[in-house]
Amino acid sequence: MLAYAMRRYLVQETTQISNVLLCNVTSRVSFWFVVTNSFTNMTTIPRNDVEAAIRMNRNRINNAFLLTDDTLQFLEISSTLAPPAEQPRPTWLIVFGVILGIIVIGIVLVVSFGIYHRKRYKNAEKTEDLDDKYEAAITMENRIPCHTLDLKAGQINGVYAAADDDRFTPL
Amino acid sequence: MARAGAVEPRGGQRPAWANKLQYLLSCIGFAVGLGNIWRFPYLCQTYGGGAFLIPYLIALVLEGIPIFYIELAIGQRLRRGSIGVWTAISPYLGGVGLGCLTVSFLVSLYYNTVLTWVLWYLLNSFQYPLPWSSCPLDLNRTGFEAECQASSTVSYFWYRQTLNITADISDNGSIQWRLLACLAASWAVVYLCVIRGIESTGKAIYFTALFPYLVLTIFLIRGLTLPGAVKGLIYLFTPDVQVLWNPRVWLDAATQIFFSLSLALGGHIAFASYNPPRNNCEKDTVTIALVNSMTSLYASIAVFSVLGFKAANDHGHCLDRNTLHLINEFDFPDQSVSRGDYAAVLAHLNATQPERVARLPLEACRLEDFLDKSASGTGLAFIVFTEAILHMPGAPGWAVLFFSMLFTLGLSSMFGNMESIITPLLDMGVTHRFFPKEALTGLVCLLCFLLAICFTLQSGNYWLEVLDSYAAPLNLVMFAFLEVVGVTYVYGMRRFSDDIAGMTGRRPGLFWRVTWKAVSPLLLLSIFVAYIAVLARTPLSYRAWNTQYARFPLRQEKSYPGWVQATCVLLCFLPSLWVPAVALGQLLAKRRWKQDTWQDRCSKLQDRGAS
Numbered sequence: 001m002l003a004y005a006m007r008r009y010l011v012q013e014t015t016q017i018s019n020v021l022l023c024n025v026t027s028r029v030s031f032w033f034v035v036t037n038s039f040t041n042m043t044t045i046p047r048n049d050v051e052a053a054i055r056m057n058r059n060r061i062n063n064a065f066l067l068t069d070d071t072l073q074f075l076e077i078s079s080t081l082a083p084p085a086e087q088p089r090p091t092w093l094i095v096f097g098v099i100l101g102i103i104v105i106g107i108v109l110v111v112s113f114g115i116y117h118r119k120r121y122k123n124a125e126k127t128e129d130l131d132d133k134y135e136a137a138i139t140m141e142n143r144i145p146c147h148t149l150d151l152k153a154g155q156i157n158g159v160y161a162a163a164d165d166d167r168f169t170p171l
Numbered sequence: 172m173a174r175a176g177a178v179e180p181r182g183g184q185r186p187a188w189a190n191k192l193q194y195l196l197s198c199i200g201f202a203v204g205l206g207n208i209w210r211f212p213y214l215c216q217t218y219g220g221g222a223f224l225i226p227y228l229i230a231l232v233l234e235g236i237p238i239f240y241i242e243l244a245i246g247q248r249l250r251r252g253s254i255g256v257w258t259a260i261s262p263y264l265g266g267v268g269l270g271c272l273t274v275s276f277l278v279s280l281y282y283n284t285v286l287t288w289v290l291w292y293l294l295n296s297f298q299y300p301l302p303w304s305s306c307p308l309d310l311n312r313t314g315f316e317a318e319c320q321a322s323s324t325v326s327y328f329w330y331r332q333t334l335n336i337t338a339d340i341s342d343n344g345s346i347q348w349r350l351l352a353c354l355a356a357s358w359a360v361v362y363l364c365v366i367r368g369i370e371s372t373g374k375a376i377y378f379t380a381l382f383p384y385l386v387l388t389i390f391l392i393r394g395l396t397l398p399g400a401v402k403g404l405i406y407l408f409t410p411d412v413q414v415l416w417n418p419r420v421w422l423d424a425a426t427q428i429f430f431s432l433s434l435a436l437g438g439h440i441a442f443a444s445y446n447p448p449r450n451n452c453e454k455d456t457v458t459i460a461l462v463n464s465m466t467s468l469y470a471s472i473a474v475f476s477v478l479g480f481k482a483a484n485d486h487g488h489c490l491d492r493n494t495l496h497l498i499n500e501f502d503f504p505d506q507s508v509s510r511g512d513y514a515a516v517l518a519h520l521n522a523t524q525p526e527r528v529a530r531l532p533l534e535a536c537r538l539e540d541f542l543d544k545s546a547s548g549t550g551l552a553f554i555v556f557t558e559a560i561l562h563m564p565g566a567p568g569w570a571v572l573f574f575s576m577l578f579t580l581g582l583s584s585m586f587g588n589m590e591s592i593i594t595p596l597l598d599m600g601v602t603h604r605f606f607p608k609e610a611l612t613g614l615v616c617l618l619c620f621l622l623a624i625c626f627t628l629q630s631g632n633y634w635l636e637v638l639d640s641y642a643a644p645l646n647l648v649m650f651a652f653l654e655v656v657g658v659t660y661v662y663g664m665r666r667f668s669d670d671i672a673g674m675t676g677r678r679p680g681l682f683w684r685v686t687w688k689a690v691s692p693l694l695l696l697s698i699f700v701a702y703i704a705v706l707a708r709t710p711l712s713y714r715a716w717n718t719q720y721a722r723f724p725l726r727q728e729k730s731y732p733g734w735v736q737a738t739c740v741l742l743c744f745l746p747s748l749w750v751p752a753v754a755l756g757q758l759l760a761k762r763r764w765k766q767d768t769w770q771d772r773c774s775k776l777q778d779r780g781a782s
Contacts, residue, residue, distance in 0.1 A: 091294075091295075091297055091298040092291075092294035092295045092297070092298075095294045095297050096294050096352065096353070096356065099294075099356060100355075100356050100359065103356065103359045103360055103363055104359065106363050107359065107362065107363050107366065110363065110366050110367070110371070110609075111366070111609055114367065114607065114609055118607070
């Protein structure tokens with residue numbers, strides 16, 4: 001894998017697996033490595049080049065081992081992070097627009113209903129005034145037109161008629 | 172008596188509640204607010220868990236309920252808003268009403284700004300993954316933003332992407348247009364609901380007052396089933412009776428009851444003034460006060476279970492980090508040490524190779540430490556709770572539920588605040604009778620919106636804390652004291668008892684008379700003095716979010732600049748100045764009237780003598 005990475009980076013087809021030297025291998029699968037120049041087997045390729053190569057091909061290396069950046073760690077090579085999922089348009093603006101639209105429509109409805117209600121009430125008042133004037137032509141006694149009252153016979157108060165005679169002190 | 176049938180300044184009938192339920196829900200909605208969710212649980216947690224209930228209940232019975240009863244009774248009897256009521260009791264006390272109006276106005280300004288923040292979070296909850304779940308990347312995409320990395324994703328979202336806060340209160344910064352848009356939306360919602368007074372709020376209150384209970388129940392059920400919740404509940408409710416010796420606990424309990432019931436703002440007087448004259452306000456008082464306290468308890472159970480879950484979660488992550496250190500150092504196989512084994516493995520290693528263990532940067536992971544992390548106010552809602560929600564399956568749904576609950580809770584309290592401003596204005600007859608009520612409400616909302624724009628500046632949060640800490644508390648305690656004394660001594664206990672007998676069917680019992688005449692005024696006076704003592708001793712400082720601070724992400728303690736300190740002091744007592752101002756004005760007006768009539772009489776006598 002490392003040889004492959006170096007090959008890709010240096011655009012040299014000559015780096016072989018034998019150019020990658022391992023040391024300090026532990027049972028928890030960690031090791032130190034150096035990569036030698038394929039032309040002159042003695043010199044090693046500088047660290048920056050190796051780092052850059054690994055950074056470029058990190059994904060490939062991870063996938064080969066079915067590991068991730070968290071589980072396959074190259075010391076002192078920080079992984080390039082994927083940016084967090086960005087929405088194509090801000091969601092909050094959409095919801096905000098919906099809510100504000102509903103509120104504005106609500107306010108307009110309530111205000112116009114109030115104006116309409118007030119106009120109708122004013123008209124109703126006007127017609128009531130006319131009725132009053134018409135009624136004033138008829139003589140009124142306690143809002144009852146006089147001609148309906150039977151003034152000769154008088155009114156009988158049912159309370160006294162229904163009461164027991166015993167309640168009243170006899171003369 | 173003439174007052175019962177007092178003429179409405181705008182003509183026509185006084186508006187009335189459509190039914191009793193609307194009135195009860197409005198009062199409950201006004202009393203139950205954001206403080207029930209994020210202040211009461213914090214006080215419980217800080218002051219010894221269940222032991223806090225003792226001073227809380229004592230304050231409720233001796234101070235909260237009596238003052239509340241006075242407000243409802245006097246509003247219902249005199250059928251006026253706060254200004255009208257106090258002017259009717261005595262012209263010299265009219266300043267109390269004006270002061271209540273001023274404080275209500277200031278409270279509306281910053282209360283709705285909090286609702287703006289809640290609305291912003293609500294709008295951002297409709298996406299997966301939630302925007303506060305991950306940090307944005309830095310410039311060369313190899314790591315996260317430094318500020319976010321140093322603090323946490325939720326803190327970063329709150330301080331940077333929401334508030335875009337500056338490091339100092341005198342550094343105003345620019346207006347955040349996102350917050351401005353949300354501010355306009357929340358004032359528009361308030362306007363839509365308050366547009367026709369109790370006619371419109373009466374309909375809206377069915378939803379805004381009942382929906383929070385539904386969501387609280389859902390959260391309670393979900394919270395209790397989360398891992399670690401029950402342990403958190405037990406720990407946080409376990410009473411620590413020693414804490415009762417601290418006088419600060421009693422002061423905080425008394426002030427909590429006071430602000431929880433939203434007393435002395437004039438809102439309850441306004442609501443009660445729309446009642447029919449014969450209504451049992453004694454039963455209403457006890458009902459509403461008990462519902463308010465029960466809600467606080469209910470909410471704190473839900474909050475504590477979620478906090479317990481979060482603490483268990485954080486504890487687990489702490490153990491995981493330590494385990495990783497151990498595995499890396501001692502070359503153990505991956506995932507060979509589970510969370511349960513950690514303690515045993517650590518003990519073994521400490522016994523066999525203590526030097527190597529000592530070199531490791533191991534954190535002390537104790538569950539109690541995580542449970543003790545308390546937060547109140549915006550810190551609880553926007554930092555602690557949002558982080559807890561991130562770990563719940565189905566996070567966006569829970570976020571939407573949580574923030575819509577907060578929004579409706581705050582909205583129903585705003586109804587009371589707006590009514591306490593608009594009802595006295597209408598009663599005073601500031602506008603012509605043909606000036607529509609909708610227009611007056613609109614003007615008030617517009618004025619509040621324009622003034623609240625200053626909270627959308629980058630330093631807005633600091634200013635909000637100033638207003639929250641200094642504008643309301645002292646003034647309200649003073650007004651409540653004057654209310655109790657005014658009704659009991661100036662209006663007269665006998666006249667008040669007759670009124671109550673007329674409204675509820677029987678005279679107030681011994682308990683009420685004793686609390687009104689002696690206990691409540693004394694309690695209020697002692698709260699007032701204690702509050703001033705506490706304020707005088709604490710330096711006027713605030714905690715700033717400063718990225719350059721050496722101990723970032725801890726907030727830097729800075730003292731207010733001189734002019735801000737002057738503002739704080741002014742806010743503390745300026746609204747109360749209405750009381751002596753109006754009393755003095757009345758005195759001067761009366762003396763001038765006496766002088767004028769005396770001069771009139773003299774000149775009339777002279778004329779008669781001359782003729």
